[in-house]
Amino acid sequence: MKFLSLILKSARRSKRRTALTALSVAVAVFLFSSLRAVLDGFNAGAAGSSSTRIITIRSTSLIFAMPSSHTNVIRGVDGVQDLSWANWFGGIYKDPQNFFAQFAVDAESYLRMYPEVLLSPDEKQAFLDDRTGAIVGDGLARTYGFKVGDRIVLQVGIPIYGSQDFTFTVRGIYKAGGTAVDNQSMLFHWKYADERAIEKGQIGWFVLQINDPERAAAIAADIDQKFTNTPYETKTNTEQQFMASFASMFGNLNLLLGSIAFAVVVTTLFVAANTMAMSVRERTTEIAVMRTLGFPSQVIFFFIAGEGLLISVLGGLIGAGLAMLIVNGERLGVTGGFVPAFGVSTTNALIGVGISAGIGVVAGLVPATLAARLKIVDALRRVA
Amino acid sequence: MLIELRDVTKTYKRDTIEVPVLDGVTMMVEEGQFLALMGPSGSGKSTLLNLLAGIDQPTRGSIKIAGSEIAGLSERQLAGWRARNVGFIFQLYNLIPVLTAFENVELPLLLTDLTKKQRREHVMTALEIVGLTDRSGHYPRQLSGGQEQRVAIARAIVTDPTLLLADEPTGDLDAKSGQDILTLLQRLNAEFKKTIIMVTHDPHAAERATRVLHLEKGTFVAA
Numbered sequence: 369m370k371f372l373s374l375i376l377k378s379a380r381r382s383k384r385r386t387a388l389t390a391l392s393v394a395v396a397v398f399l400f401s402s403l404r405a406v407l408d409g410f411n412a413g414a415a416g417s418s419s420t421r422i423i424t425i426r427s428t429s430l431i432f433a434m435p436s437s438h439t440n441v442i443r444g445v446d447g448v449q450d451l452s453w454a455n456w457f458g459g460i461y462k463d464p465q466n467f468f469a470q471f472a473v474d475a476e477s478y479l480r481m482y483p484e485v486l487l488s489p490d491e492k493q494a495f496l497d498d499r500t501g502a503i504v505g506d507g508l509a510r511t512y513g514f515k516v517g518d519r520i521v522l523q524v525g526i527p528i529y530g531s532q533d534f535t536f537t538v539r540g541i542y543k544a545g546g547t548a549v550d551n552q553s554m555l556f557h558w559k560y561a562d563e564r565a566i567e568k569g570q571i572g573w574f575v576l577q578i579n580d581p582e583r584a585a586a587i588a589a590d591i592d593q594k595f596t597n598t599p600y601e602t603k604t605n606t607e608q609q610f611m612a613s614f615a616s617m618f619g620n621l622n623l624l625l626g627s628i629a630f631a632v633v634v635t636t637l638f639v640a641a642n643t644m645a646m647s648v649r650e651r652t653t654e655i656a657v658m659r660t661l662g663f664p665s666q667v668i669f670f671f672i673a674g675e676g677l678l679i680s681v682l683g684g685l686i687g688a689g690l691a692m693l694i695v696n697g698e699r700l701g702v703t704g705g706f707v708p709a710f711g712v713s714t715t716n717a718l719i720g721v722g723i724s725a726g727i728g729v730v731a732g733l734v735p736a737t738l739a740a741r742l743k744i745v746d747a748l749r750r751v752a
Numbered sequence: 753m754l755i756e757l758r759d760v761t762k763t764y765k766r767d768t769i770e771v772p773v774l775d776g777v778t779m780m781v782e783e784g785q786f787l788a789l790m791g792p793s794g795s796g797k798s799t800l801l802n803l804l805a806g807i808d809q810p811t812r813g814s815i816k817i818a819g820s821e822i823a824g825l826s827e828r829q830l831a832g833w834r835a836r837n838v839g840f841i842f843q844l845y846n847l848i849p850v851l852t853a854f855e856n857v858e859l860p861l862l863l864t865d866l867t868k869k870q871r872r873e874h875v876m877t878a879l880e881i882v883g884l885t886d887r888s889g890h891y892p893r894q895l896s897g898g899q900e901q902r903v904a905i906a907r908a909i910v911t912d913p914t915l916l917l918a919d920e921p922t923g924d925l926d927a928k929s930g931q932d933i934l935t936l937l938q939r940l941n942a943e944f945k946k947t948i949i950m951v952t953h954d955p956h957a958a959e960r961a962t963r964v965l966h967l968e969k970g971t972f973v974a975a
C-alpha cells in the first residue's frame with residue numbers, strides 16, 4: 369500500500385505525458401475491442417447456425433440465380449423435410465451510403481424455417497397478408513427510425529428488377545432470436561420482387577430443412593448430383609459454410625481486421641515503452657538516491673514496472689469503457705446485415721484491458737531493468 | 753572502533769588503462785567522531801565516502817563498519833545494510849521533487865516495519881531536530897536551498913543510522929545557510945552522538961569537525 373501511493377505520485381510527475389500515454393493505450397484498446405466485436409459478429413453468425421438447415425446456391429456464385437423449377441427437384445431428394453428460398457435484393461434506401469441487407473423471401477416458408485425471426489402473431493399475419501409488406505429487424509428500425517405502418521421506398525440496385533422504385537409498408541419489427549438471423553435486415557415477399565423481374569422465377573438460394581444433421585453432407589451431395597451437367601449446377605453447403613462464404617465476399621476480414629488491431633497494439637507498445645524509458649532516464653538521479661537510501665533493486669524494478677502497468681491499465685479501462693459505451697450504444701451498423709451485429713462483449717472488453725496490462729508490463733520491462741541495474745555512483749556522478 | 757578501513761584500493765578502468773583513485777588507504781574512526789575529509793579535487797574523497805556508504809565496492813582491501821565487513825557483500829545485502837546503517841547527505845540535496853518534505857523524510861522508513869503512526873512520529877521528530885516542522889507539507893521547489901538541505905539531513909537521520917556521511921553538504925549553499933547546516937551537524941554529533949564523516953573543500957567547515965584528514969592522490973597526507 370505504502371509503495372502504491374509512491375507509484376501514484378510518480379505517475380503524476382508529468383501529468384501530460386502520463387495522460388498521453390494512457391490515451392494512446394486507450395485508443396488501441398478501443399480499436400481492438402470494436403474490431404473484435406465486428407469479427408465476433410461474423411464468426412458467431414457462422415458458429416450459431418443451425419445444423420439441420422442446409423443451403424443450396426448456384427455453383428458459380430451467389431450472385432447468379434437458379435430457376436424456380438429447382439424447387440420440385442430438391443423437394444424430392446431424400447432427407448429434405450422443408451424448403452424455402454430467398455434473393456438478395458440489393459436496393460438503395462435514399463442514398464447508397466445507407467447500406468443494409470434486403471432479402472426477398474418466400475415469406476411463409478421462410479418464417480417457418482427461421483423460428484429465430486421473432487415476430488408477434490399479429491405482425492406476422494399482417495406481413496403475410498400484404499403483398500408489398502416488409503418486416504425489419506429492431507436494430508435496423510432503430511438506425512433509421514422505421515415504425516410499423518411506415519413506407520419504405522427502395523431504388524432498384526440490381527437491374528434485373530427493372531428500373532421502377534419499390535414501395536414497401538412496414539408490417540412488423542422482428543427481434544433476432546439466434547445468431548443465424550440478424551436484426552439489421554429487411555425481409556419482404558419474393559413474389560413482389562419476382563413480378564417486376566425481367567426474368568421471372570429466379571431464385572438466389574434455397575434453404576432446406578433436413579431431418580438428420582449427420583447426413584447433411586450426403587444430402588447435399590445428392591442435391592448437387594441432380595443438377596450436374598445442367599446449365600444451373602448447384603453447390604449445397606451447411607449454413608455455417610454459407611455464412612462463411614458470405615463473409616469471404618469481403619476478402620479475409622478476419623485477417624484484415626486482426627492485422628489492424630495487431631498493428632495498433634504493437635505501435636502503442638512502442639510509444640509506451642519509449643515514454644517509460646524517457647521518464648526513467650529523467651529520473652536517474654532519483655533512482656540512485658532511492659538506492660542509496662537502501663531501496664533494493666527489485667523494489668525499484670517493481671516501482672518502474674508498476675508505474676507502466678498502472679498507466680497502461682488506466683488507458684485500457686478508458687478504452688474498453690468507451691468502446692462499450694459508444695459501440696454498444698449505437699449498435700454496429702457496419703456489418704450491414706450479413707451477420708448479426710454484436711456489441712462489444714464483456715469478454716472483449718476484458719481482453720482489451722488484459723492487452724493494456726500486457727502493453728504496460730512489456731513497455732515497463734526494459735526501463736525497469738535499466739533502473740534496477742543502474743550503478744549508483746555512476747548515476748550520482750552524472751549530474752554532480 | 754566504529755570504522756576500520758584497511759589497505760583499501762580503488763581503481764577505475766578507463767578503456768584499458770587502470771586509473772588508481774585510492775591507493776592502499778587505511779583509516780580508523782571511533783564512534784562519536786565528527787571527521788572532516790579534505791583534499792584537492794580528484795583526490796578521491798567522494799570515492800572514499802561512497803565506499804563507506806556501501807554504494808561502491810573497493811578493488812582491494814577491507815572495510816569493517818560496526819563490526820561487519822561490507823567489502824564483498826552482495827548488492828542485495830548492501831542495500832539492506834545501507835538502510836540500517838547509513839544516512840547520506842548529498843551536495844545537491846537530492847530530494848524527490850514529487851514528494852513533500854514530510855514524504856521525503858518518510859521515504860527510508862518505508863523499508864521498515866513501522867506502522868504509519870510510528871513513521872509519522874519519527875518523521876516529525878527528525879523535522880523538529882532540523883527545525884522544519886512548519887514546512888512538512890512543502891514540496892522541495894517551495895523550499896530554499898538551506899531548507900532543502902535540512903530536509904535532506906532529516907531524511908538521513910530519520911532511521912537513526914550508525915553513520916552519517918555528507919559529501920560537501922554546504923558546497924551549494926550561501927555562507928549563512930552553510931553555517932546553519934554545519935551548526936546542525938555539530939549538534940547532531942554533540943547532542944545525539946552521531947558519528948559523522950563530511951567531505952569538504954572549505955577549511956572553515958573543517959574547523960567544525962573534531963578531526964580532519966587530508967587526502968591527496970589517493971592517500972592520506974599530513975596537513
Ligand SMILES: Nc1ncnc2c1ncn2[C@@H]1O[C@H](COP(=O)(O)OP(=O)(O)OP(=O)(O)O)[C@@H](O)[C@H]1O
Pocket residue numbers: 746749764765766771773791792793794795796797798799800
Ligand atoms: N566511475 C568512474 N570512472 C572513471 N573514473 C572515475 C570514476 N569515478 C571517479 N573517477 C575518478 O576518480 C578520481 C577521484 O574522484 P572523486 O570523485 O573521488 O574525487 P573528489 O576528491 O571527490 O573530487 P571533488 O573534490 O572534485 O569532488 C577522479 O580523477 C575521477 O575522475
Ligand SMILES: [Mg+2]
Pocket residue numbers: 797798799919
Ligand atoms: Mg567529490
